[in-house]
Amino acid sequence: MTTYLRASEIIRKPVVTLGGEDVAQVKDILFDASKGRIRGFTLTGRGLLSGPLHRELLWRNVHRLGPDAVMVRTGNALEDDDSTAQSAVEEPGGGNVLGIAMTTRSGTRLGTITDAIIETGATPVVAGYELESPGHGSVLVPVAGPVTVSSERVLVPDETAEHSAGTLESFGTAAEGLRRRLEQDAQEKQED
Amino acid sequence: MLFTRAQGEDVVELSSAATLGTVTACTLAPSPARISGLRLKTRGRGGRHMLAWKDVESFGPDAVTVRDASRLRREKEIESGQQTHPDHDPIGKPVLTEAGEARGTVLDVEFDEQTGRVSRLLTAEEQFSGDDLVGVGGYAVVVGDTSR
16 A cells, blocks of 8 residues: 655654664654655654754665654664765755745746655655645645756656645545656657 | 453462462563563562563462562563563553554453463454564554554
């Protein structure tokens, strides 16, 4: 079963070992927008007044990302802050996509990104974005095909605009629709 | 037997026939799922104690017997890595699948009083086979992602 989550919902979720211990809490998502991947999470301690943990959870150490917890095998899955994880945040396109514009390749601005939609499961990917769109309010748009990210905008194929959804429940259908459409277009191009 | 039925049973010392305390809770260990220890409320011995399952002589319908009081350990002295640490008490903890999905709260545990093997974990809505138990920790009871 494919489940979609807003990235903002993952924040503050507990990180739980298969032994049932909560070892940390998600502070933020280390996100590689250009590849559409989650690199990992930054963490805070559990509890009301606990400060940031100077440790990170890299994706390869995540057992499963679920709707109620991020599961890891053992507490050893948390890594001390290291240079690889740090540099991920600094990379172009690896930083914050919130507040930047989504624009089609032919130059139509679809809206401002307010959240990312994560497809959960064994290999989670960024399946789309939530946009605040002038005149339409909040819409969920899937991403597929060539996506280019700069610090100012995310550029998506024109077809993206036709496959948006209003709710997370209908997002799967929209994502599947866009995927098929882009496949079809690619086939037609080959046949020409 | 359901563990909630065993709660309140007297723990009796065989050498003296005296009551050492009463059963309040248990701790579980996985693969195979089993009761690793009993948590006791003791009288005049300074608070809570733990009785490892291997030191239970007999688990009867009305009393649990133990050879002598030296088998009891103070709960405070049990280190966190040990199977009988109170963190491994499942009752009242949320069930999380290994896929990270919450599935209710453990209300009861069905176990075999001869062997201590756990056959089922019960929540208000569901039951999970003991075979699916992955771990019990301070935060949650983790089960495999197979049963639904």
